[in-house]
Amino acid sequence: MASKTTTGSSIVETIKTIVYALLIAGVFRTLFFQPFWIPSGSMKETLLVGDFLFVNKMVYGYSYASCPSIRLGLIGLNIDAEDLCGVVDGDNTRFLGSLPERGDVVVFRHPVTGTDYIKRLVGLPGDKLQMKDGVLNINGTAVGLMDDGEFTEAMERQGPQGNFPRCENNPVGQGGLCKKSRQIETLPGGTSHAILNIGNQGSDNTGVYHVPEGHFFFMGDNRDNSADSRVPQQVGGVGYVPLENLIGRADRIMFSSAGRSMLFFWTWRGDRFFKAVH
Template identity: 70%
Template sequence: MSEEAGFFASVKETVKTVVYALLIAGLFRTIFFQPFWIPSGSMKDTLLIGDFLFVNKMAYGYSYASCPSIRIPAIGVDIGADDFCGAFEGSNERLFGSDPERGDVVVFRHPVTGADYIKRLIGEPGDRIQMIDGVLQINDEAVVLEDGDVFEEVMEYQGPQGLRPRCENGAVGQGAICEKSRQYETLPGGTRHSILNIDDQFSDNTGVFTVPEDHFFFMGDNRDNSTDSRVAQEARGVGFVPRSDIVGRADRVMFSSAGRSMLAFWTWRSDRFFKAIE
């Protein structure tokens, strides 16, 4: 074989290897697990900005939303699950499907924008959900609440977006301690998790939301800093989420970085590596 022929044969084998690797990675991401970075503070302190996890797609079966999304704003790439599997969009039938359970931390596609969100499942089909003075009511019964300690974090720019936290102890300066009061909430069924409070606002007192058939109601654990089902889609909220938009369950934080880049090893939170999500 000539040197030129050998070169092209080597290039061909390299291309084949790359293609096979991409196909395997795509299959793995489509069927089993989807990587997810926590971009905002809406699920503090269960999930922190910079937590990295894999979403278990097998937990609830498969719909069009199980197809991968590829979004790289820096280079203008915006390919959603509907671009890959749009023919199945709108159907609430799920292959090997089962419903999420109240209290699960779930990744779902926003019903309007298609963006991936992560929140806690609060309301199942037929439930009546309401907030009264900051206390969650499910089917006209207040959930069990226990007072906890104060959640503290440093006032600083967080994550790649450089977000600054909101504080219950007022407007504090850069580097100061930002505080939020913490409670522990027990949902019907027994899931117990922490929630944070910042101040009194409109989302602490709502009307009654009756969850429609084949839909779910989601809320963030950082209750005063979460865009969720308490705000209707037409008001740029989440509203009720169809079963078909469920992507999967978040079970465990695999890696966590407090910095604006995962390469900044001095900002890694080693105490959160492989941490179970409750």
């Protein structure tokens, strides 16, 4: 029969092992790669609800936003990145940093709420941007656009949030085929990617946005279904994002599930495993 001393030592060793494992995982997540699960359809078709990827945190260097936020609602744990690394917040600089490139798909920290977002970088510091009839104009010139058929998906609840997709061919009954027009957009510098259109709305025609120094302008590829830099922060949008709020670049999808849970193996999208993000 084990003595109380031996039992106590085993418990201490187990606790130490758990603490060391958490520390190693925290360092890895802070310095190298952060997991990110796509919760919404704002980046379709580049990223689908249920895509799971790792964010490259080395590529842009480090700031307070590189520290992970730890949120476990079941036990009431809510530790924000600012709580952990807020001491280096406020100067809008990065350590060992390099500037992102136009067209990068970036995970960043919302300037007000602190929530992690993922969008495409379309506007650099000093740029002037405007939407005209659904076409992005950068510094007075319309980006390249080429029609590229349709994007289709089932009209059904998607992801843990259970939201239905928005469709250009509304009304669509549950189980029907939801369609959106697809175009290939080419940004200055040559980056090309698919964007989707649902219909004419206010965000298709805007005033001119002048991106401040040290800030960036982001948009979702699913243009009519994205709360992004076109919408001011005070009314639920993203606005201009400071350099220090960048977390990293999305380079590759590791895993993808079309179901309400990643455990529903029959909904796994095998064609998206290890797929590069463009």
